[in-house]
Amino acid sequence: MDANLPERLRLRLTPEAPALTVSGGMPVVMLQPAQWLDAVRTLKTEFGFDMMLDVTAVDWPGDALRFEVVLHLYSTRDLVRVRLKTRVPEAEPVIDSLVSLYGAAAFMERECHDMFGIVFRGNDDLRPILLYEGFVGHPLRKDYPKHREQPLVPYRDV
Amino acid sequence: MKIANPVRSSFEPTLVDDGRVIVNIGPSHPATHGTVQIITELDGEKVTRADVHCGYLHRGFEKECESHTWHNLMPYVDRLNYCSGLINDFAYCQAVEELLAIEITPRCRVLRTLLSEYSRIADHITCVAAGLMELGAMTAFLYLMTLRDYIYEHLADVTGARVTYSYGRIGGLARDLPEGWLKRLDEVLDEYETYIGRIHGLMDRNRIFIDRMRRVGTLTQAQAIDYGCTGPMLRSTGLARDVRKDTPYLAYADLDFEVPVGILGDNYDRYVVRMREMDESVHMIRQLVDMLQPGPINVDDPRCVLPEKQLVYSEIESLITHFKLIIDGPRVPAGDVYSSQEGANGELGFYIVSTGQGQPYRVHCRAPSFVHMGVTHLMLQGGQLADVVPTFGSINMIGGECDR
Numbered sequence: 001m002d003a004n005l006p007e008r009l010r011l012r013l014t015p016e017a018p019a020l021t022v023s024g025g026m027p028v029v030m031l032q033p034a035q036w037l038d039a040v041r042t043l044k045t046e047f048g049f050d051m052m053l054d055v056t057a058v059d060w061p062g063d064a065l066r067f068e069v070v071l072h073l074y075s076t077r078d079l080v081r082v083r084l085k086t087r088v089p090e091a092e093p094v095i096d097s098l099v100s101l102y103g104a105a106a107f108m109e110r111e112c113h114d115m116f117g118i119v120f121r122g123n124d125d126l127r128p129i130l131l132y133e134g135f136v137g138h139p140l141r142k143d144y145p146k147h148r149e150q151p152l153v154p155y156r157d158v
Numbered sequence: 159m160k161i162a163n164p165v166r167s168s169f170e171p172t173l174v175d176d177g178r179v180i181v182n183i184g185p186s187h188p189a190t191h192g193t194v195q196i197i198t199e200l201d202g203e204k205v206t207r208a209d210v211h212c213g214y215l216h217r218g219f220e221k222e223c224e225s226h227t228w229h230n231l232m233p234y235v236d237r238l239n240y241c242s243g244l245i246n247d248f249a250y251c252q253a254v255e256e257l258l259a260i261e262i263t264p265r266c267r268v269l270r271t272l273l274s275e276y277s278r279i280a281d282h283i284t285c286v287a288a289g290l291m292e293l294g295a296m297t298a299f300l301y302l303m304t305l306r307d308y309i310y311e312h313l314a315d316v317t318g319a320r321v322t323y324s325y326g327r328i329g330g331l332a333r334d335l336p337e338g339w340l341k342r343l344d345e346v347l348d349e350y351e352t353y354i355g356r357i358h359g360l361m362d363r364n365r366i367f368i369d370r371m372r373r374v375g376t377l378t379q380a381q382a383i384d385y386g387c388t389g390p391m392l393r394s395t396g397l398a399r400d401v402r403k404d405t406p407y408l409a410y411a412d413l414d415f416e417v418p419v420g421i422l423g424d425n426y427d428r429y430v431v432r433m434r435e436m437d438e439s440v441h442m443i444r445q446l447v448d449m450l451q452p453g454p455i456n457v458d459d460p461r462c463v464l465p466e467k468q469l470v471y472s473e474i475e476s477l478i479t480h481f482k483l484i485i486d487g488p489r490v491p492a493g494d495v496y497s498s499q500e501g502a503n504g505e506l507g508f509y510i511v512s513t514g515q516g517q518p519y520r521v522h523c524r525a526p527s528f529v530h531m532g533v534t535h536l537m538l539q540g541g542q543l544a545d546v547v548p549t550f551g552s553i554n555m556i557g558g559e560c561d562r
Contacts, residue, residue, distance in 0.1 A: 023493070023494070023495070024495050024496075024497075026496065051383050051386055052386050053386060053498075053505065053524060054509065054522070054524040056509060058494075058511055058520045059520075070494075070509065072496055072507070072509070072524070076383060076397065076399050079405060081405075081496070102384060102385075102386065103384040103385040103386075103532070103533065104384065104385045104386030104532055104533075106532060107528065107532030108528075108529070111528070127165075127166055127168070128165075129212065129213055130212070130213035130216040130561055130562070131216065132164035132165065133162065133163065133164055133165060133166050134162055139218060139221055140220060144221075146218075146221055146224075146225060152161065152162060152164055153161050154159075
């Protein structure tokens with residue numbers, strides 16, 4: 001990794017220093033939800049992060065901003081990865097979709113929507129992908145009980 | 159009894175009669191290996207639109223991970239990509255070891271690399287064999303399955319199981335190689351040359367095979383990058399990106415190997431890339447056997463490695479350590495990490511969050527198969543109905559890791 005990359009990212013994306021850290025050799029940028037789309041666009045166009053690796057979320061119940069959305073990008077030119085994070089509240093778990101920048105976003109955001117109920121504004125296709133139509137709730141939220149069953153085909157009496 | 163449809167198609171039949179019909183393929187179609195549903199809109203034999211639905215094998219892997227100790231996840235991790243379970247094991251262990259800041263022993267590093275490459279061969283064999291069988295090449299399929307079985311039986315000698323190994327351990331491996339394992343390895347690699355030579359002879363210049371595979375299921379390099387493709391999918395389009403080469407882990411930095419690429423990004427290129435990658439894996443395994451030095455396979459770190467069984471029976475400290483590791487789980491320092499390895503299908507990443515407890519707070523698996531399902535519709539649209547199955551086969555979607 002280019003040793004100046006974290007500093008360049010910081011100057012371009014987050015003027016305030018604490019929002020950028022380096023974790024395990026990977027720059028980690030903490031963003032405001034409103035910055036999300038613009039920051040990713042900057043990373044794609046100016047820093048060469050042309051591949052979206054992954055988007056997921058982490059649930060921190062009790063926090064004012066309950067859901068942490070975590071995005072990993074990769075540059076096939078510079079061979080570096082970067083992690084972007086933002087926090088959204090439970091009452092309005094909405095964030096801009098990245099489908100306009102990466103085709104890969106369509107499927108991955110669908111999964112994240114399935115599992116956490118994060119709404120990706122601009123992704124028109126948030127149909128269930130790993131779950132099924134009519135599934136109630138979002139199983140990877142911490143308050144979803146692990147043993148809850150929602151059988152699509154009713155169990156038979158034996 | 160009416161049962162609700164588990165999926166909703168992204169397109170509906172048109173009311174005007176324009177000659178198009180909607181045909182549903184799967185989820186349990188005999189010709190798709192992997193439980194997946196593809197809803198297609200056909201104009202004659204041509205696929206005009208396709209809508210891919212996965213999730214039929216979803217079993218709550220990530221949810222389940224949150225209520226088990228770091229070690230107890232190993233059997234679940236195994237079952238992600240069940241064609242090359244060892245790579246999953248090692249990728250997961252690597253992620254946890256990064257959080258623990260553990261450096262594995264030199265012997266363990268070489269062994270993990272060797273077994274990863276061995277698994278990669280088994281995985282590619284499965285993909286190529288199934289793909290060929292779908293085109294009617296039963297002989298090629300049986301040759302490859304014979305070879306794969308040699309590898310599975312051989313892996314069972316070291317891990318104790320043919321497919322679901324549970325062999326990785328945080329900080330090391332479950333056990334060392336048994337007596338005579340490397341001698342048999344040499345024999346299997348010789349068998350590999352024989353059998354793969356036959357496949358090359360049967361398929362490479364086979365007119366029927368080329369007609370079915372060339373310029374079918376094509377993906378451009380730009381599309382592959384845009385849709386996050388990695389592994390043979392990306393390399394078949396001509397871009398030599400490989401985690402083993404680009405950000406070397408384990409012993410890959412010390413190995414001499416090439417990253418084969420395709421030209422057109424079609425089914426034939428994916429076949430060639432996989433065949434060439436297997437050759438490279440064999441080349442790597444031969445180097446790794448020479449690099450293998452005697453020594454411990456587990457790090458000496460009581461935070462995560464179980465003490466010797468004999469000591470557990472005879473010494474109170476070891477008994478306590480064993481008890482605490484089993485009941486409470488290893489204490490992994492709080493933090494998060496994304497760690498990836500080159501799985502057989504592409505970049506296999508684990509994003510792990512720890513709060514310092516004996517169980518993970520969150521485990522997320524970046525599964526290449528799932529990402530590749532997001533681009534499958536582009537590869538199917540414009541092709542023939544009969545090409546759906548070979549194209550789908552060449553992606554090598556593994557339900558276990560795709561649906562998690």
